[in-house]
Amino acid sequence: MPFRTPVIVSAALCLLLAAPLFQGFQRARAEDRFDRRAMLESIVDQVVVPGQAAFEAAAADLAAAAQTFVDEPSADNLARLQASWREAADAWAEIAVLALDLRLTAMHNQISKRPPNPDFLDEILAGDAELSEAFVNGSGSTSRGLPAIEYLIFSNEATDAEVLRQLDAPRRRQFLLALAQNIARKAGEVRAYWSPEGRDYAARFSKADQAGSQLQGSINMLVNKIYELLATDLEMWLGDPAGIATDGVARPELAEAGRSGHSLSLLASRLVGLRKIFHGGVEAEAIGFDDYLDFLGAELDGEPLSAVIDARFHAVLEAIEAIDLQLAEAVVEAPEAVAAFYEALRQLHIPLRADMKSHLSILVTFSDRDGDQ
């Protein structure tokens, strides 16, 4: 029986190995371990839920402002509508990174996908289809959402009085209202998707604390989304208009929200949102990536990595505050200040995308391949 002996011996060895491991498992003390699920729950409770509530309220306010404007078009009501749009756009920018699965990505694109397509929008306005909320709900992402409203109520070339005159056209106002109502509806759908009353994605998100397949772990997904967003901000929304990522020639027309002049605010809001996620929220008891990195003992140049990252977040937000022009103007009139903002943002990338990625063993999810080099 040559085969039986190795089986018995190996089983005995496995038992011998398993015994101390099991004993160790019993002794695994909570204080020796980092609770990743608690971190994800903190992010949900302190960032996602309040962020969505803020956006839902802002979206409802935007829809109400659009209704008021349509009922009574006036300069005051246009100004109120524009202010509501800015609030909604900022609220959305704070949680824009949370497009974590395909369904959420689709919903996020329906709320804000940039750049919008002016040709599509003009085609819709020139057509004869009934411009209802249902019509908007069936439209493509580049002809709806916050960027489409921005296209209708702001202009970087015309004055507000001229914008108001353009909005005299009934179809323009109908479309505006339908767009705003659809955003309010989508805000509710996104909230419902996360909430226990709806699809309860929050529970799935918190539960997938890298149990099982690492590629499907929430930490991995979230961090990858953070990197994607940061890369887009650095390269597309800042590097391109500033000319830093092209041929050195400023191209103000490439600014993200050039019509509204709200580009810098959107960049700042997204960074504020990312910083909240990094800290797991704003409350004292929040648990975030900073705590996780501290638990792992991560350091950079003799300082805790979490402190380095936080300081760099702070430096970027300060660099934005130092720019007192709209981005499209600043890239031409104050290129040094924009370059300082760009460099501060680039410096934030380094500890996030090199050090934090390495410490958390993050995989590139979108097109990764198995293996070890």
Place this chain on the structure above:
Amino acid sequence: MAISKGWRTIWGVAGRLRSYLGQPVDILPLAIFRVAFGGLMFCSSLRFILNGWVDALYIQPQFHFSYFGFEWVKPLGAPGMTLVFAALLLLSLFILLGLFYRPSIALFFVLFTYVELIDQATYLNHYYFISLLSLLLCFLPAHRHLSLDAWRRPSLRAKAVPRWTILAPQLQLGIVYFFAGAAKLNSDWLLQGKPMAIWLKAQTGFPLIGPLFDYDWLAILLSWAAAAYDLTIAFWLRWRRTRGIAWLTVIVFHLLTAALFPIGVFPWVMIATTLIFFDSRDFRSVFKRLGLRLSQPDGAFAPTSLSAPAKLMLALFFFLQLLLPLRHLLYPGDVNWTMEGYRFAWRVMLNEKAGFATFYVVDETLGATQAVYPGQHLTAQQARHMVYQPDMILQFAHYLADAHPGAARHQLAVYAEVYVSHNGRGSKLLIDPRQNLLEVGRDLPPAAWILRY
């Protein structure tokens, strides 16, 4: 007199060795090895196609990182690459069935190696291993039993083959394991338990033992166990008394790595190929227990004498196998950081690296500087691997210059600021950011522009 005595001794040892290597042994292990290899390659090729990797890795990228000396290897375009993978699938099936074996394994080797040579960013140790094994199999009479070739042509059937045909793949496996173990004998692995600790801490949701992964002592324990395993497993598999338990260890070890780490087919490759260590008695005993009958091979002993050039090639093959993993000793600094002499050396699972790279393309004629990020030109997979491999960074810098609109008329320079974090250490500059990479060519001597850690 002393010289002639010495020669006689050497000649005697060589004769005994030749006689030992030529002794007939049962062909069954070699035939099973061929079937396992073919089956595994079939599954692997199918998986590759079904996952859409042909498109993602060889068709979509606008730029491919070539290997030094193999810059002429280019992808064939969408129809060509699809055809290559369809051929690999078919050839794997032929190898499994032992149908048209000789041309099938030779063509498989050529096509598989061609695919692997297209892009350095897709380099994986186990794909290199498969290339080597398929080359080795070209020399081995693995189709003379359990094959359609032997069924079609009775004259081909053999019940025994020379011992060297079994020992050759065993030696290849032994080299892989041993050098993989030797590469683990460094302070990160043995004293810090890195990168194991980093990977385990990201897997604390693993059933039953996951909660223990937060403890550094477990990472160190497993690191030592893995090093000891790699260094000695080939010997345990060779020794008949320990073979059974050693192979069970192979299964447990590789299943654990498959469950914990995204290393694809690697565990299955090692589990399947280590079957070559078993002899026919082992297989027959297992098959008997499973209630299966294995027919005795027909035919006689197939001496499989190699021609002198083939013998020389085989000797050179193994000689290179022993030298290549050691070539990093010719380079200064830590090979795990500089990556000089890193590939083709079985340096497996040694690094957790991530980085952030900014390239600056300077048009000195216009006085303009453009910041470029790898993701603008490379796939995520390419960018991820390039960022910590200096020779790939150099290639990308040259590619950026070639792709620049002013490439033909303007004076250009390309600089790279690359921060890399290695095994949990704080990120550092990998290469000299003041070095114009266009002034550096691809060559083999140590690169002065790589910064030592």
